[in-house]
Amino acid sequence: MPRSVTYNIVHETKYRYSEPVAVCLNQLRMRPQTRPPSVVCNQCSVSIDPVPAKIDMHPDYFGNIVDSFAIESPHEALVVNVTSQVQVNAINPFDSPGIPTVAELVNAIRTGQNESDLFAKEYIFASPRIPLGDHFAEYARSIMDESSSLLDAVLHLTKHINEDFQYDSTATDVATTTQAAFELKAGVCQDFSHVQIACLRSLGLPARYVSGYLRTLPPPGKPRLIGNDESHAWISVYAGETLGWIDFDPTNACQIGVDHIPVCVGRDYDDISPMRGIVLGGGDTTLAVKVDVAPVELPTEVGPPA
The missing domain is CATH 2.60.40.2250 (Immunoglobulin-like)
Structure with missing residues (x-):
């Protein structure tokens, strides 16, 4: 890469x-x-x-x-x-020293020991499009070990949502609620992202919504089609004062790379349409x-x- x-x-x-x-x-x-x-x-x-x-x-x-x-x-x-x-620019936060565990990050946000943690804390609350709930927390806990590295745990949840949910552009629309998408186990990038953020926030982990672009690559031997790329959405999770915000894409089951171009951030889609x-x-x-x-x-x- x-x-x-x-x-x-x-x-x-x-x-x-x-x-x-x-x-x-x-x-x-x-x-x-x-x-x-x-x-x-x-x-x-x-x-x-x-x-x-x-x-x-x-x-x-x-x-x-x-x-x-x-x-x-x-x-x-x-x-x-x-x-x-x-x-x-490609970054690999998984190689960084001192990555907190899930439990350590939740505690850091709860106690707010530095300015960065205090600013991130606003992203653990419900927002107009993303509710909190025990069912979201339990879904995440079944995948994420609180003693694991935060980034490993979030990546596991990212991949699990990708496997558990069906990408279906006819199943939802821009007004579909996060709860409805969670029950359907289907939707598009907006739905996948809203669901993952609901899960992370319900555990006490700060998470925000990211809008941007995704470069699509043509099949081998085929020309690149002008105008065929996509607006996209994914999530960003706060990983502590040193690492800051790290982005993951549940629609594509990955930590973002150089094919993702972020544009805006907010609590949910309503902040960045x-x-x-x-x-x-x-x-x-x-x-x-x-x-x-x-x-x-x-x-x-x-x-x-x-």
């Missing part, structure tokens, strides 16, 4: 309306953030058509960059393009989203003549 990959990313969102929209107010959460040491955002630009009458960029509570805009003239279509260049807003008018709406994640071919260094 390469130690570092740089990507050019284009995320295109198109709305078409059957009737003119008089006014629309929207927020975007699509700008990747630099999160050392694993992610560096080299550049990011946003284009909006029609051109907004008002636009503002600001960080939200979780540190995500939000583009808020208003279009105040009649329009029958809205096109948003977010273009980024991001470098993703890529685009949300209100419109006045519009009638029936058609939405089309296209994501392209292209590795940058860096120039090969040429040495001096022999």
